[in-house]
Amino acid sequence: MISPIRSSATFAVVLATLLATAVTIEVVRDRLTPAHQITARYLYVRSDTALRRLAVAYQALLADVYWIRTIQHYGGDRLSIDDRNRYELLYPLLDITTTLDPRFTLAYRFGAIFLAEPFPGGPGRPDQAVALLRKGVQASPSKWEYVHDIAFVYYWQLRDAATAARWFQRASEIPGAPEWLQPLAATMLIQGGDRTSSRFLWRQLHASAEQDWLRSIAERRLVQLDALDQIDQLEAAVRRFERQVGPERLTWPRLVREGVVPGVPVDPTGTPYELDPIRGTVTVSPRSELFPMPIEPPRAGPPTS
Numbered sequence: 001m002i003s004p005i006r007s008s009a010t011f012a013v014v015l016a017t018l019l020a021t022a023v024t025i026e027v028v029r030d031r032l033t034p035a036h037q038i039t040a041r042y043l044y045v046r047s048d049t050a051l052r053r054l055a056v057a058y059q060a061l062l063a064d065v066y067w068i069r070t071i072q073h074y075g076g077d078r079l080s081i082d083d084r085n086r087y088e089l090l091y092p093l094l095d096i097t098t099t100l101d102p103r104f105t106l107a108y109r110f111g112a113i114f115l116a117e118p119f120p121g122g123p124g125r126p127d128q129a130v131a132l133l134r135k136g137v138q139a140s141p142s143k144w145e146y147v148h149d150i151a152f153v154y155y156w157q158l159r160d161a162a163t164a165a166r167w168f169q170r171a172s173e174i175p176g177a178p179e180w181l182q183p184l185a186a187t188m189l190i191q192g193g194d195r196t197s198s199r200f201l202w203r204q205l206h207a208s209a210e211q212d213w214l215r216s217i218a219e220r221r222l223v224q225l226d227a228l229d230q231i232d233q234l235e236a237a238v239r240r241f242e243r244q245v246g247p248e249r250l251t252w253p254r255l256v257r258e259g260v261v262p263g264v265p266v267d268p269t270g271t272p273y274e275l276d277p278i279r280g281t282v283t284v285s286p287r288s289e290l291f292p293m294p295i296e297p298p299r300a301g302p303p304t305s
Contacts, residue, residue, distance in 0.1 A: 063101035087123035
């Protein structure tokens with residue numbers, strides 16, 4: 001008769017071997033298959049209850065495996081040229097990952113950014129981002145960062161400054177939260193959100209982020225805000241020219257000849273802005289590293305420069 005101790009040890013060895021083999025096979029598969037051709041739509045095990053029973057004392061290890069799969073899924077779909085069912089497994093993978101390891105901070109915070117990212121850079125599901133972060137708050141009520149991130153999603157993606165302010169206030173009341181959260185909440189309630197507040201938020205996130213990827217995202221958002229300022233200025237110049245000459249078909253070369261702009265304007269990455277010849281609106285080019293641009297929260301006053 002096999003003793004319970006030997007049986008448990010054998011199970012652990014088999015489980016670890018199977019997990020290592022699965023990861024190795026996945027790595028080899030991804031190396032042999034171009035990212036845009038990755039079409040596998042699967043979860044290793046779909047039931048988090050079954051996973052917890054299977055993993056026993058190895059839930060953290062399985063959580064790491066599912067986190068790797070999450071990154072593969074998000075990265076593969078982001079590069080995919082097929083729009084069908086893109087990002088369909090993103091939330092289920094994140095849900096399983098955080099069920100296996102309820103204190104997986106990286107999965108909550110990074111996963112929320114993945115989920116809230118507008119299509120095609122992500123699924124454009126800020127509701128799922130909030131749901132994931134709420135799950136994190138429930139698992140770790142003292143983690144002010146999760147509450148802060150919920151406020152961030154409401155402000156930046158859902159354009160709901162009032163709700164964002166309430167979440168910022170709630171975050172500020174958690175022991176250990178930074179002092180700047182409380183005045184930010186008060187300011188946002190008064191002003192209803194503006195580009196200055198956006199800059200402040202992203203600068204604070206950039207300064208407090210411990211992970212390089214989070215600082216990189218904050219840097220990109222700050223550059224996008226600079227581009228929004230430039231677009232405001234360009235569109236104001238175009239409107240002034242239209243008032244002088246009346247409605248006409250507009251092009252950058254003509255505006256350069258008329259002295260409206262000194263040259264074809266480019267965004268902070270060096271990519272030329274696109275000009276709608278009929279409406280006179282200026283947008284970031286889909287070829288730019290800044291595309292897709294965020295949808296701004298409502299602003300109480302005129303654009304800041």
